[in-house]
Amino acid sequence: MTDPAADAVSRRPNRLLGVLKGIALIRESTVGMIGMGLVGFWVVMAILAPVLAPYDQLAQFASATYAKPLTAAPDGGTFWLGADPLGRDILSRILYGAQRVMIYAPLATLCAYAVGIAMGLAAGYKRGWIDDVLSRISDIILSFPILVLYVVIIFRFGASGVNIVLAVTFASGPGIMRIVRGLVLDLRNRDYVAAAQTRGESAWYIMFVEILPNARGPLIVDACLRLGYTIITIGVLGFLGLGLPPPHADWGGMINEARGMALYAPHMTLFPCIAICSLVLGFNLLADGLREISLKD
Numbered sequence: 001m002t003d004p005a006a007d008a009v010s011r012r013p014n015r016l017l018g019v020l021k022g023i024a025l026i027r028e029s030t031v032g033m034i035g036m037g038l039v040g041f042w043v044v045m046a047i048l049a050p051v052l053a054p055y056d057q058l059a060q061f062a063s064a065t066y067a068k069p070l071t072a073a074p075d076g077g078t079f080w081l082g083a084d085p086l087g088r089d090i091l092s093r094i095l096y097g098a099q100r101v102m103i104y105a106p107l108a109t110l111c112a113y114a115v116g117i118a119m120g121l122a123a124g125y126k127r128g129w130i131d132d133v134l135s136r137i138s139d140i141i142l143s144f145p146i147l148v149l150y151v152v153i154i155f156r157f158g159a160s161g162v163n164i165v166l167a168v169t170f171a172s173g174p175g176i177m178r179i180v181r182g183l184v185l186d187l188r189n190r191d192y193v194a195a196a197q198t199r200g201e202s203a204w205y206i207m208f209v210e211i212l213p214n215a216r217g218p219l220i221v222d223a224c225l226r227l228g229y230t231i232i233t234i235g236v237l238g239f240l241g242l243g244l245p246p247p248h249a250d251w252g253g254m255i256n257e258a259r260g261m262a263l264y265a266p267h268m269t270l271f272p273c274i275a276i277c278s279l280v281l282g283f284n285l286l287a288d289g290l291r292e293i294s295l296k297d
Helices: 003-012 014-026 030-047 090-126 128-142 144-159 161-187 190-196 203-239 251-256 268-296
Strands: none
Touching: 014 030, 014 090, 014 190, 014 203, 014 268, 030 090, 090 161, 090 203, 090 268, 128 161, 128 203, 144 161, 144 203, 190 203, 203 251, 203 268, 251 268
16 A cells, blocks of 8 residues: 555655746746736836936926926936926836835735635635634625725725735735635645644644645736736725825826826826736736646646
């Protein structure tokens, strides 16, 4: 007979090789490569914003109000994407705005996953009253329209980066919990879990070392999609005046500030919209590429 413990060890994936294999496999998907390119572009723009931005994000030029793209700046430079109602360079604010998006969107998604994974593992593995309580809590939260829930939370506690992270965690955690719970219900009956139980491993060890790594595929795909949803959420909250507080650049806030001039100066709203759409599209295409690769396997 096969030793269950030895079989479990042989099944346990090498995490480093798994990551390297995933990076290599993404090249097999054209859609995934395009998505990775878009995401990588904005990551580089966010990192190099202080170097690439022609001006400081708060610098104002009174004579450049509503300046159109490729307009000469008073200091001899160029407003490549034009200027906003306060005479601030739009290109510089988009680059600096990428920094805030690339910090708060992944942070909020990571916190939501930390809560959702813990709840889902406990509900799916422990079952019983723990499953009943966590599932009912999730059902109650998910019964609210998610945008209304965001607005209520931010309006109650104030607009700040920390509160946006807390709002996304509170609203998205239950949805992640249900995904994880469904995966755990399938994986908890596998041989390697039985082997770990035979060895006398703790429940937390089994959940986080044996079950969670084997559920990572669907969760990584969902994380890419959820990052896109979070970016849209941050943009919508910024447009409603409930996002990241001014005067620092925020893509949704830039659209809000220029919405009254959309017909006369469309560039002020067009370029921030393109930034949001391209980044969200990048995460969606990356998720599609990862799903395409998983189906081939």
